[in-house]
Amino acid sequence: MKQIRSFALALAIAISAAPAFAADTLRFCTGGEGGFYESLGQAIGTSITKKTGGELEILNTGGSVENAELLKDGDCDIGILQADVVSTASLPADIKVVDAHTEVVYWLHPKGGAVDDFGDMEQDAVAAKYAFAAVTGSGALTTVRNWIKTDKDYEGARVIEFDDWYGAAEAVAQGYVTKAGVRIEIAGMLYIGRPGKISGDITEDFGSQIVIGEVNDSSFANSKDVNGNPLYVQCVVDSASTSGLKTSSTLSPDTYCLKAQVVYNNAYHASLPAKEQRATRRAIDKGINSVVKAVR
Structure with missing residues (x-):
């Protein structure tokens, strides 16, 4: 409810601001229809376009990876992406990247499974027997x-x-899947989302x-995002963050968290006259910051 009220307040402030000029349609790549990325994009995009006078087009996508592709292809001007997607995708060179909310890296494994810690997959014998599942x-x-x-022990x-x-x-x-008649043992999978x-497809x-396990491996703690800040930050899955799933440890499972980030392609305003470029940059900065502060 707190985040919903914050969105409502941000939208109300945005609507009250009279635009000084009209910019092109702002194409905002978000996520699935009805999802949090869509809500966040709607709030940020509305705040921006009410200042610039441009139109807002919300594009529903499959999430971070598709948003990165659309940004690269020039099919959207701004999007919400997982921080490690931003750092590994070949995005346009001239972009602005702002932290939004925190997301949790969940290690999910079968109840009673042998690999209750992601880090166990470093062991050659374990990696030889089990595989990761991923979407x-x-x-x-x-x-x-x-x-x-990052860690060659997982090769x-x-x-x-x-x-x-x-x-x-x-x-x-x-605990397994059959592919082409061959049984493959599944250790578990990573799932990344807000705490x-x-x-619901899982829970x-x-x-x-399925239970929540741990990620105990310090190898990832030194990774940096595109702004030079820690990419993965050690955190725990507390009782309020389990979505009703049990945990395989008696204490809150150790894991990593990372940021979702708002990525804006500066090419959007590059063709505008100098005065309008400055006004657009200010609108972008204020529009992003006024909303993401409410969800951090």
Whole structure:
């Protein structure tokens, strides 16, 4: 409710501001329809366009990875992306990146499973027996690939991709998946989202079969985001952040958190006259900052 009231306040302030000029349509890449990225994008975009006089177009997407592709292709001007997607994607050179809210990296594994800590996959014997599950095009897939690249001890780990979270969760819940007639043991999967907001595709049908484990590996703590700040920050999954899932540890599981970031392509205002460029940059700065402060 607090975040909803903050959005409402930000929108009300934005609407009261009279635009001094008219800019082009601002294309904002968000996430799934009805999701938090869409709500955040709507609030930020409205705040900006009420100052610039331009139109706002909200683009619903598959999330961070698709948003990065659309930004690269010039099909959107601003988007919300997971911080490690920003740092690993080849985005346009002239961008502005602002931290928004915090997201949790959840290690989800089958109840009673052998790999209750992501870090166990460093062991060659464990990596030889088990694979990670991941959803194609998800931010979590970016994270697991980035971690494998960061720490060479994970080089032997395999990643099995699924089309959606339901399919991945089903494989994690049963502890294996069969591909081309071959049984592959699944250790678990990463899921990244706001605290306590694990997808219903996971919790509703598999809540009694999947538990939250830990990520104990200091190798990722030195990674930096595009602004030079820590990319992954050690944190815990407290009781309010489990979405009703059980944990495999008696204490709050250790893990990492990272930021969602608002990425703006400065090319949006590059063709405007100098005075309007300055006014647009101010509108962008104020529009982003006035909303993200409310959700940090």
